[in-house]
Amino acid sequence: MSNVLYQGIAGSIKTPVYGGRGGYSMEAMDQFRKHLCKYRYYIGGNLTSVIPRSYWQKRLAFHLARLDAMTPEKRAAIIGRVNYYNKMTSSFAFPRAMNSECQLYISKKSTAYKMDLKNVLRFFPDDINCSYWFGDIVTIPDFPTFLKSRPITAGTENANSVLLKLNRVRHYYVVDDTLSFERKIPGLMWRGKSNQPERVEVLRRFYNNGLCNVGDTHAPGKSTDYVRPFLSIPQQLQYRYILSVEGNDVATNLKWIMASNSLCLMRKPKYETWFMEGQLIPDFHYALIKDDYSDVEEKVNFYNDNPGLALNIIRNANIWVEKFFKEQDELLVELLVMQKYLQLSGQVPVLESLK
Structure with missing residues (x-):
């Protein structure tokens, strides 16, 4: 090999x-x-974390200045992302004093979440206030709050859900897939935990289907009738088609599927993260399947007969993923999302480019 x-x-x-x-x-x-x-x-x-916060605060102006040096097209794309993650348009006041050690919402205590949040907060004054909510969040908070995930809604209905790139160490792990689409097994792959009705339905419907290799990877004590061995990402990517099924919130495998030479099959997503799942275009970034999964076999057979169409979608998916690994741009967008939040709460001066 x-x-x-x-x-x-x-x-x-x-x-x-x-x-x-x-x-x-x-x-x-x-x-x-x-x-x-x-x-x-x-x-x-x-x-x-041992570097004084004053150092990072001095670096803020340097990072924000990159926005003015960009072409109008790239600047518009960056600001577009900022306003997508942070949809708030009106000023707001805090219900009580808070800081980066406090939360309005009871949620998980996670080193990864906390580290990602602090890596943005450290660029701003020590006494700033913000609300954050860690974990797989599928409801909209009553107050503007930083979180990893939110429901996909029309317009600004989810504006209180302000997205940051949280728990990135888990959600942005991808592999360099060197196996071409044509050389892959012409079937469907899925591995995951049966922690939601939708996932149980996938297992029930396709477990004994010869075109599919799906399996429940729950621990033995929580096993179902659909258990199959765990497979690594490279092992799963030996298949042409990977099914992406939302779990507690988004599907963790979506990023590495779209970064690969395999075609992502999924329903229209209900939740989104920093990856902007709500902006993905069906049959352009991924192959759309029906909510009841009744057309999965039809889709697999269709793309086996029309590999050129599958390759076009894979190419578009790869392009979409690229921007989330441009570290300097990612940091700038996060800083601007935070800047906008702090502006609207009256804690920092207004940045002209975010007016």
């Missing part, structure tokens, strides 16, 4: 992985890569 290069979230790590006779298994090497990405993420976060 030829070398395969994996790309991770922390600093776009790339490491050669070997397989084949006498080498490490694909699953073991993928687990090693994931652990390496996590170690680099947490070690890097801990090391930068």
Whole structure:
């Protein structure tokens, strides 16, 4: 088996992985890569946390100045993303004093969430107030709040749900897929936990379907009748079609599917994150399937007969993913999302470009 290069979230790590006779298994090497990405993420976060906050605050002007140096087209794209993540248009006041150690909503305590939030907050004054809500959030808060996920709604109905790139170490792990679409197994793949009715329906409908390889990866104590062995991302990417099914909120596998040479099949999503799932165009960025999954076999057969159409969608998906790994642009967008939040709450001066 030829070398395969994996790309991770922390600093776009790339490491050669070997397989084949006498080498490490694909699953073991993928687990090693994931652990390496996590170690680099947490070690890097801990090391930068000892740098005085005054240093980061001095760097804010430098990062914001990049916006003025951009072409009008790129500047418009950046501001468009900022206003998508932070849809608020009116000023607001806090119901009580808060800081980065406080929350209005009871939620999970997560080092990854906290680290990602603090990596943005450190660019701003020490005494700023903000509301945040960690975890898989599928409801809209009553007050403007930073979170990872929100329901997809029309217009500004979800404006109180202000998105940041939280828990990125888990949600932005992708691999460099060197296996072409044509060389992949012409069937459908899905692995996941049966933690939602939609996922149970997928397992029930396709577990014994010869065109599909789907399985429940719950721990033995929580097993169902649909258990199959865990498969690493590279193992799953040996299939042409990967099913993306929302779980507690978004589908974690959506990012690495769209970054690969496999075609993503999914229903129209109900929830979105920093990845802007609500802006994905059906049959342009992914192959749309019916809510009841009744046309999955039809779609697989259709794209097997029309590989050119599948390749066009895969190409569009790859382009969509690219922007989320441009680290300087990502930081700028996050800083502008925070800047807008603090402007509207009267805590920092208004930035002309965000008026």
